[in-house]
Amino acid sequence: MNGGSRVTTGIKQIAKLANVSISTVSHVLNASAPIGSEVQERVLGIARETGYLAKRRRKASISLLSTVLLVGTKKAFPKSDRNFVAWTMLNAFRKECQSRGIRLIPQIEEENEINPDNIVEAVAKHRPQGIAVMQDDRQCLIDMLYNLPSASVILSGQDQSMRVDTVAPSNRFGAKLATDHLLDLGHKKIALLTWGNRRVAKQRTEGFLDAFRQAGLDVPVSDIIDVGDYQQDVVETNFSKWLSKHNGPSPYSAFFCSADNVALGAMKALQNHGYSVPNDVSVMGFDNALFGELSSPSLSTIHVPMEEIGHVALNLLEEALTLPDGERSARRVELGCRLILRNSTGSPNTSFSKS
Amino acid sequence: MNGGSRVTTGIKQIAKLANVSISTVSHVLNASAPIGSEVQERVLGIARETGYLAKRRRKASISLLSTVLLVGTKKAFPKSDRNFVAWTMLNAFRKECQSRGIRLIPQIEEENEINPDNIVEAVAKHRPQGIAVMQDDRQCLIDMLYNLPSASVILSGQDQSMRVDTVAPSNRFGAKLATDHLLDLGHKKIALLTWGNRRVAKQRTEGFLDAFRQAGLDVPVSDIIDVGDYQQDVVETNFSKWLSKHNGPSPYSAFFCSADNVALGAMKALQNHGYSVPNDVSVMGFDNALFGELSSPSLSTIHVPMEEIGHVALNLLEEALTLPDGERSARRVELGCRLILRNSTGSPNTSFSKS
DNA sequence: CTGAAAGCGCTTACAG
DNA sequence: CTGAAAGCGCTTACAG
Structure with missing residues (x-):
């Protein structure tokens, strides 16, 4: 190895960029001497921006977690519109593992459900330090994980x-955020388009209702419409039928849809029936899937930080390995969702009366 | 400095304890060479047990967080039965800061509420890297924190x-755990003793109701008794009145109390009225405060991991400082609660009929 | 409060 | 798969 100019972010480089000595950088990073606050801020800023701090932190825990068993069902793996959300999460998780030098052992079930026995077997075989389970929280599975x-x-x-760590987006608060926004815009009658009985859908429904509860309004349980599925074309068909039967969207001036796919299907159905979005009715999605940006009009939605879920999951595994077993409670982490305002929402058209 | 025998947990010491070379330890810790799995496990085990891994991890982030502003109201600071829970949390947080070498700047409000303006002022003055707020989540405060x-x-x-990080015990799930246990014991009529409108109390009430909902039972909204306060003596007086008025605890065979203080007051009132706990009625608390262990009978309760809240809070602050601002969603962390079974709960006495 | 220099801790290229 | 040895990165005792 020659003394070439390989650019490894280190204390040396930071010293150069901050125009201080190596010692000073070290002192700042370790609080081992009383350094002036301007210098301190400059050095820390550069250390953060160059990624040195993140690298240092990552390195500190890398040893603990060399092998992780990735457990999921087959349906989340190929990329498609249908499983966009699951796929995004999975892919971000894989990337994160790669960047931390963690070996992933996939344990993919052919069935629609994860069989706990298969996990036990895979763990005995590969002896991973950590196990990451995708989107399955049935109690039989949790019991098994807890005893591993x-x-x-x-x-x-x-x-x-509350025995096993979990990470998830804040579906309930996110749905409340969306509904609050529609209420703030002045909408009085808002319908929720949702589907089925999955936990995620239920949580979003609760958030929708929370917004009304907290605003002191009547809780609109009768304004929840189940569109039967979350595939765009199915939603479009089913919601078209609903529109025909109800003679248009009235009395609703806004539709909050508990997934972007649902929102896009609903928007098409509305447009086919001659309604303009957002002039006649507002439509709001949930997920911030890629294709929502490309629709016409572009879809207002709730951003779900799928990329961060993997990051947090690995941090939880690492923390669990650092701390002695008896001294750590299980953690349930919810990640904040953000409102993304695009062109499918607006104030209600007060002169709205179409039929 | 002489070459004396200072015992600094390091890679050297681990090598000695594990009977391998320093290089090998390094390889294990960095996965930089294919090391045999027995050796690997031995080295990692020693590295964990000696606290080397934890130290390494702590060191990696120490630089970020040298000064933390601790914000709270006066009432949580002196130690007493009244504020046992708050005090425990605060104290554990202080200890954790100390062990990580973090300087704490207390910003204690005389009033019962935190004034956002005072925080802004203190931040301008002391320039802390992080702010830890105790038990106050009003929106005006959150808005201020978010903009800092x-x-x-x-x-x-x-x-x-969902814009500011939070850590809290899982009050709702914890209350469900307690109620589930009473249901499992065979209790059919269970009352909830709670007080006031604070968020914590409300969350525990929801958990109580969840247990019935999930079991497919009638939701016992009419079995919620507000005892007006959480001080033991007040509860005792108020609940005694209730017992006199209702001619004893019937039809309830169990009382779930949303705080240990409430449970102890209720237990005294029951005993004063001639009821034996747990033979005639079961009583369950929530908090796992010290004095519950010493009562007679000792109190079954829900353990709340107050000591861990500080640990998690610091981890969140550190993580926020490591990651670039735009790339991180706010996190809501809930810590798992555990059932603590002592002597105040049992199966319902089927021949129970006292008056 | 900041830096030059000594030196410790850890990593790494290479040998076996 | 493991270790001896060279050497880099970071810390620290000390000077100013």
């Missing part, structure tokens, strides 16, 4: 028995 | 707008 020696975490799930 | 340059976290609170 490895640390484990469920991505996009929750454990009511 | 420092990272911030609320201990024992939650942010519905």
